[in-house]
Amino acid sequence: MHIDLIFSHARIRTGWSQRPVASAVGVWQGVVVGFDEQLDGMTADTEVNGRGAFLMAGFNDAHAHSVWYGQTLSETDLTGATDRSQVYEKVTQASGDDSDASAWLIAAGFDPLALDAPLELDALDRAAHGRPLLIKHASGHAYTVNGVGLEAVGIGRYPHARIDGGVIATDDEGRATGLLEENAMRPVQDVLQPDPLLEISRALDRATTAYARQGLTSVTDAGVGGGWIGHSPREFAAYQDAHEHGMLSTRIQAMITSDVLHPVHGHRTEGPFTGLDAGIRCGLGDDRLQIGPMKLFVDGSLLGGTAAVTEPYCGHDTGHGYLQGDPDAMTATITGAVHAGWAIATHAIGDRGLDLALDMLERATAESHRTPPMPHRIEHGGVVRPEQLPRIKSLGAALVPQPMFIAAYGDGMAEKLGDRRTLLSYPAASVLRAGITLPGSSDRPVAEGAPLRVIQAFVERTTQTGRAYGPDERISVDQALSAYTTGSARATGWAARKGHLAPGMLADFVVLSDDPREVPTNTIGQIGVLSTWVGGECTFTAEQPVRR
Incomplete structure (x- = not known):
């Protein structure tokens, strides 16, 4: 059999329980066809000698802002x-x-x-x-x-x-x-605004080119098309343009902001429906570009003291942050969207904001029989009380924290929260113990988004001055690698197609100069990305691959 690619002489972490390690992987028509002896007798259009490098499933950032990031580059x-x-x-x-x-x-x-x-x-x-x-x-x-x-x-x-x-x-x-x-x-x-569509497409080109250099093969953009986070009411059209013109170096899932959704008239027996015209909802698209969940902002920022917390920020008598809108109106939006089949991604950083987010999701899902094509999500979790974790678990929702905030802004956040609440901030280990999906994410460009740097932050949880930040929430390197691969795939509804390497899975992988599990944790972020592959096609290489 003749296939498209054989990548051999590598140390492969498949992430697949039936075959955790391998030394060669074969790719045909964008998917993995086998490993090692399963490739005996096969030839390929491209054969690459990995020279002992470390190969694993490609990194998947479950919460970023690609247009925003691409614009910052200029x-x-x-x-x-x-x-x-x-x-x-x-x-x-x-x-x-x-x-x-x-x-x-x-x-x-x-x-x-x-x-x-x-x-x-x-x-x-x-x-x-x-x-x-x-x-x-x-x-x-x-x-x-x-x-x-x-x-x-x-x-x-x-x-x-x-x-x-x-x-x-x-x-x-x-x-x-x-x-x-x-x-x-x-x-x-x-x-x-609105920004020209061509400018948005060019920003996506710049952003995803940078992503490929860092080993990213998939990214979820957390809010497009409206609100203060969007760039144009036609923004998703720019994503389509970029895709059609070969300007996307990664797979993209784009959340649509709640501002864009509106009631859509239908048959009297079908109940409330909040969505896009023609009934378009999340899940539409393919493995290269897809509409993701509806993004709704419940509260603000921990850095700015605008996230809604139950106890005041340290140093303030009445500083509890605030909500982004009227709770009844937000509940109506979420309920209508869930009835229409949307997954909901709620931005909730403060614990008071998280209380409201969970209240709204619990009410909406109890009243609807629709199952969305991807899980509901809680974005960030800047302060998560222990009793809130079982509620997240019962909803089948993912919690999407950003550990790089700790490395970049941890000292300031700890000062605002105080010692006790810092232990509850941006959790990871307790999320896994509760059986909740934990993806890898950066919120780039809010913080640096290179996956290996974020993985190091997951493991170390130290601030910019070296202070431990919720050390009981540290996770192992292997758990952090899983968060950035299988965890992100589950959180985005793609666990059946990507996140690990196995026959029939998308051939998305990254080749690294070292195994992150075998180097000192404080050097994980310095590991070199040698090449990145999406569907078996090389999107970045530090040097020309060795072909036999």
Whole structure:
């Protein structure tokens, strides 16, 4: 038999219980056909000698933002800024990059918790040389805009507007500070968006090209098409365009934000139906591009203190965060979507937000007989009380935490939560003990998204200064590898086709310079990605594969 690819002389972790290890794998028409002796007598169009490298199922990031990330790659980068003078200097440098004095300056990767002092509105105006300035916070839940920008979007320097589910920050004199939280970001987006579809497609090209270099073969984008996280009402069309023009280097599942869904009229016997026109719902697509769950934001950000918690943040008398909308309205949206067959992905970072998310899902699923094509999900879990885990389990939902937040922002989060709640923050080991699906995810570009770096964070759970952060929630390297492969496949409804290597499974794999289980844990993130393969096709190689 002649097949497409034989990759041999490798140390293969299949993730398949019937055959955990192998040294050669064969691929035909995008799927695995066998291992080792099963390939005897076979020839292939491409034969690659792995030279003893480590091969495993490709990494699957179950929560990222590819368009947002792809755009940051062409914006002014404020990552790592710890002194506000650094911010002003970078803005000043960028202000001369465009001949149009009215063109917006856009910067990304800003972490206000790492800064020595808050940014000043007048200083931002001076640095931008009269141009409107937008600084995207790394959390994704806030902007900082200069005075010129506030005037341009109609907020003004002395705002009077009140925005449901958001805050326009002001000082004691009622003057805007430039900080816009949550839904208060929308006036800026109303001016700057929608983005052109071609720009969105190019951002996807840049993002997925970077993903392939890091061993990613699948990614779920957590919210497109609307809300403050979307880029255009036509956004999914840009994904289709990118797919059709060969611009996606990874498989993509795209969640649709709840803002896009609406009641759809049907037969009187069919009950409420919240979805897209023509009855389109999650699951539509193929193994390259698929519509994922509906994404609904229950609360805000732990970094910004806007996530809804039951006890106040440390250092605040009344700082409990807040919900993103009216609970009854959110419940109606979720109930209608579940009736229509949608899986629900609820962004719930604070434990009070998680209480509401579980209440809504329990009510909606109890009233519906529809089974969605993929599990319901809880995104993030910044604070999860022990009694909430059985409720997640009973729903068959996945919990999707981001351990890289600990490595990137752990000191600031611990300061806001205090010692006791830090033990409950972004859990992993207790999730597995409870029998809940634990996927691998990054929330990139909120935090760095290289899978090997995130796997190291899963295992070590130490902050940027080396402080242990909920050490009882550490998991083993093998468990972390499983989270980024089989766990993510289960969470996204693809466990039957990907996540491990076995005959009939999609031939998605990554080749590494070392086995992450056999190196010191503090070096896992430094392991080299030698090549990445999607459906048996090489999407990245550090050097030309050796062909016999």
